[in-house]
Amino acid sequence: DAKTTQPPSMDCAEGRAANLPCNHSTISGNEYVYWYRQIHSQGPQYIIHGLKNNETNEMASLIITEDRKSSTLILPHATLRDTAVYYCIVRPGYTGNQFYFGTGTSLTVIP
Amino acid sequence: EADIYQTPRYLVIGTGKKITLECSQTMGHDKMYWYQQDPGMELHLIHYSYGVNSTEKGDLSSESTVSRIRTEHFPLTLESARPSHTSQYLCARPLAGKAYEQYFGPGTRLTVT
Numbered sequence: 001d002a003k004t005t006q007p008p009s010m011d012c013a014e015g016r017a018a019n020l021p022c023n024h025s026t027i028s029g030n031e032y033v034y035w036y037r038q039i040h041s042q043g044p045q046y047i048i049h050g051l052k053n054n055e056t057n058e059m060a061s062l063i064i065t066e067d068r069k070s071s072t073l074i075l076p077h078a079t080l081r082d083t084a085v086y087y088c089i090v091r092p093g094y095t096g097n098q099f100y101f102g103t104g105t106s107l108t109v110i111p
Numbered sequence: 112e113a114d115i116y117q118t119p120r121y122l123v124i125g126t127g128k129k130i131t132l133e134c135s136q137t138m139g140h141d142k143m144y145w146y147q148q149d150p151g152m153e154l155h156l157i158h159y160s161y162g163v164n165s166t167e168k169g170d171l172s173s174e175s176t177v178s179r180i181r182t183e184h185f186p187l188t189l190e191s192a193r194p195s196h197t198s199q200y201l202c203a204r205p206l207a208g209k210a211y212e213q214y215f216g217p218g219t220r221l222t223v224t
Contacts, residue, residue: 043201044215
């Protein structure tokens with residue numbers, strides 16, 4: 001039951017901004033948008049999350065459209081260490097915390 | 112935050128053996144989770160626990176079992192390992208002070224020959 005759609009892969013030049021899109025057209029009012037990433041052979045790492053406002057932290061920015069049907073994760077200055085699979089997840093913020101990971105976007109940062 | 116521990120990190124074992132993968136945390140979190148990820152495939156929740164003596168199955172059916180006798184430990188057991196169990200097993204808990212975000216352990220990479 002896929003709630004999100006992401007491109008399977010993307011490339012980005014080192015030092016440039018990486019913009020990773022996610023479609024979540026069936027998102028409901030109480031569902032948050034979460035982004036995690038998984039570097040090869042490691043456990044997923046939390047990046048950022050938001051409900052309807054744009055969010056920014058030390059790792060990335062999250063832009064959510066006004067209708068909340070899509071969002072974009074922005075890595076402002078991609079480095080080689082940002083090469084990873086990026087997962088966009090929508091889920092209610094108050095549930096039992098299970099996360100359902102899809103296939104994500106495999107981002108390759110090119111030197 | 113790096114207080115979720117998994118042992119062993121790597122395990123190669125023969126078919127039919129009983130194995131237990133350990134997961135432990137020191138922050139006293141009630142909620143803990145086990146995920147399974149086959150090479151190059153999606154990550155799936157297989158078990159979770161909301162506290163001592165509480166265990167539930169996740170969205171992916173698994174032949175493994177779990178127990179939660181103490182808050183700190185959430186071991187996963189395979190009674191009779193098979194090659195189809197070859198996978199990476201990841202344990203997770205909520206982030207401290209952020210109950211709806213998850214922090215993952217380093218994982219156990221299991222190979223059954």
